[in-house]
Amino acid sequence: MSGSPDVLVYGATPAGVMAAVAAARTGASVRLVEPGRHIGGMVSGGLSWTDVGSADVIGGLARAFYQAVADHYRTALFELRGPEPHVAEQIFCAMLDAAGVEVDLGEPLTGVERGRQATGALRAANRVHRAAVFVDASYEGDLMAGAGVPYRVGREDRGLYGEHWAGRQPAYRPGKHNFDRVISPFRQGAAEAGAHGLLPFIRPPGLDRHGWPAERLGEGDGGLQSYGFRVCLTDRPANAVPISEPRGYDPGRFALLRRYLDAAGNSIAARDLLGLVPDLLPGGKCDVNSIGPFSLNLLDGSNREYPDGDARARERVRDRHLAYSHQFLYFLGHDGSVPDHIRTEIRRWGLCADEFTDTGHWPHQFYVRDGRRMTGALVLTEHDLLDPRPRPDAVAVGSYNIDIREVERTWRYLPEYGRTAAVFNEGYLSVAVPPYPIPYRVLVPSADDCTNLLVPVCCSASHVAFGSVRTEPTLMSLGQAAGTAAAFAALGGTSVQQVDVGRIQRTLAEDGPLLAA
Numbered sequence: 001m002s003g004s005p006d007v008l009v010y011g012a013t014p015a016g017v018m019a020a021v022a023a024a025r026t027g028a029s030v031r032l033v034e035p036g037r038h039i040g041g042m043v044s045g046g047l048s049w050t051d052v053g054s055a056d057v058i059g060g061l062a063r064a065f066y067q068a069v070a071d072h073y074r075t076a077l078f079e080l081r082g083p084e085p086h087v088a089e090q091i092f093c094a095m096l097d098a099a100g101v102e103v104d105l106g107e108p109l110t111g112v113e114r115g116r117q118a119t120g121a122l123r124a125a126n127r128v129h130r131a132a133v134f135v136d137a138s139y140e141g142d143l144m145a146g147a148g149v150p151y152r153v154g155r156e157d158r159g160l161y162g163e164h165w166a167g168r169q170p171a172y173r174p175g176k177h178n179f180d181r182v183i184s185p186f187r188q189g190a191a192e193a194g195a196h197g198l199l200p201f202i203r204p205p206g207l208d209r210h211g212w213p214a215e216r217l218g219e220g221d222g223g224l225q226s227y228g229f230r231v232c233l234t235d236r237p238a239n240a241v242p243i244s245e246p247r248g249y250d251p252g253r254f255a256l257l258r259r260y261l262d263a264a265g266n267s268i269a270a271r272d273l274l275g276l277v278p279d280l281l282p283g284g285k286c287d288v289n290s291i292g293p294f295s296l297n298l299l300d301g302s303n304r305e306y307p308d309g310d311a312r313a314r315e316r317v318r319d320r321h322l323a324y325s326h327q328f329l330y331f332l333g334h335d336g337s338v339p340d341h342i343r344t345e346i347r348r349w350g351l352c353a354d355e356f357t358d359t360g361h362w363p364h365q366f367y368v369r370d371g372r373r374m375t376g377a378l379v380l381t382e383h384d385l386l387d388p389r390p391r392p393d394a395v396a397v398g399s400y401n402i403d404i405r406e407v408e409r410t411w412r413y414l415p416e417y418g419r420t421a422a423v424f425n426e427g428y429l430s431v432a433v434p435p436y437p438i439p440y441r442v443l444v445p446s447a448d449d450c451t452n453l454l455v456p457v458c459c460s461a462s463h464v465a466f467g468s469v470r471t472e473p474t475l476m477s478l479g480q481a482a483g484t485a486a487a488f489a490a491l492g493g494t495s496v497q498q499v500d501v502g503r504i505q506r507t508l509a510e511d512g513p514l515l516a517a
Contacts, residue, residue, distance in 0.1 A: 007020075007031075007134075007490050009031070010109065011034065012036075012105075013138065013479075016457075017092045017476075019486065021483065022487070024101050026507065031102045033129055035107060039096070039105075043092075045085065045364050046085060048232065051400050053400035055077075056435075058473045061476060065091060110125070110126075117448065117449070119134050119450060122146070132452065132493075133496065134452060143453070144372065148449065153222060156462060163382040163462060165431060165464045167218035182414065200300075202409050202423060203409060223301075227298065227366065229296060230363060230367055235284060239283070253327065260294065266339065270332070293425055370463065377460065393439045396437075400468050402464055407427025411424065429464075438477075447497045455482070
């Protein structure tokens with residue numbers, strides 16, 4: 001491609017791939033710029049077992065992707081919830097090749113040039129990329145932030161949008177993701193939480209003057225869903241890479257887990273900690289997810305440094321999470337305090353020799369469940385999901401639960417037991433929703449902020465609403481809508497706010513039941 005493209009997509013996430021393919025199919029010249037070395041974001045980076053919601057409302061390029069998965073494995077559509085990571089990347093690359101999209105890998109964003117109410121160019125890897133219209137499809141929203149578009153990070157206060165599920169949640173909500181017994185958060189010999197009295201991986205709450213946790217239900221606190229790595233494991237010896245002892249390994253960091261396992265006895269199995277299910281994925285593999293009070297999710301609140309952090313801060317957070325994942329798995333398979341039946345089962349599994357071959361078989365994609373969220377022309381809220389209404393500018397349909405993973409591990413005193421302290425995982429939510437339309441306006445900034453940028457991943461939604469929107473099939477649909485709109489805006493010489501939404505809808509409808517809500 002000579003000269004600047006009509007449309008530049010930043011971020012080769014699934015949404016970014018769909019945006020690039022859609023823009024190219026609409027007739028625009030397209031360049032896809034990816035900061036990392038891989039295509040496919042989380043779907044090729046560990047999140048294989050995909051949350052779908054209602055398959056009936058998944059259409060367009062998202063449906064084409066899952067049909068390609070089914071064809072690859074010779075199964076029915078959606079019989080498999082996802083492919084092996086390397087197969088996902090192959091399918092995404094094939095889609096880009098077929099559309100003629102130019103792809104530049106290994107180009108992290110280093111700056112954004114702004115004109116009046118428009119993005120002029122982005123700088124990445126010492127190169128300047130210009131385009132008529134930009135799409136920020138990254139998980140972090142760096143292009144959006146660099147363009148000066150307003151955004152929010154973390155949980156808002158319940159009063160901001162009148163959302164019942166907003167803000168800080170009860171310290172204890174019964175369920176499999178929380179502790180079902182009283183376990184002290186304090187180190188041995190420490191009666192209080194001050195001066196390093198807490199065990200590792202517990203975030204100290206703010207305390208009132210009496211020494212009691214001061215956080216209040218529903219308050220906005222900036223808390224984020226836990227981050228982590230979705231590790232792909234196998235129990236097939238020929239493909240399994242044993243989990244070696246991590247550098248700097250300190251089993252004392254898992255003192256709380258020891259207490260939990262000791263209290264639980266034989267009632268806890270390995271699958272209660274890691275969700276290990278043989279043959280969950282093709283090839284004898286399993287995509288590990290959080291399933292109990294302990295998991296590969298790190299709940300110490302350190303991810304708060306990530307969304308607005310610079311490259312060094314983000315690398316520090318990422319390294320901390322990866323080290324935790326490695327040490328957690330090694331601890332479960334080797335520490336003498338772990339019950340024999342758990343150690344035996346864990347050691348049957350290993351990293352996959354045929355996955356993530358250039359990153360030591362650990363996933364190359366950090367799972368940023370939520371980061372920045374644009375404050376755009378319209379903010380999607382809980383009310384739009386729980387009581388959906390027709391939207392004349394709908395360009396996608398969401399259907400998955402409001403799914404907010406544990407936010408942080410903290411503690412509180414139990415009044416019913418005097419001054420007994422107990423540890424809890426706070427923040428988990430799972431709230432069912434019907435299929436709901438997603439308006440085009442959540443993809444675009446206000447016209448006063450930027451006129452040539454679309455944001456399908458860090459879109460304009462409250463923290464609660466984003467808990468449903470964030471599932472990859474929905475983000476793929478939003479990516480396709482953003483790419484289609486970007487092409488129309490670029491080729492028509494108009495702003496993204498003035499694009500004919502009816503034309504977008506008609507184009508999307510040609511690919512199937514994208515708007516079947």
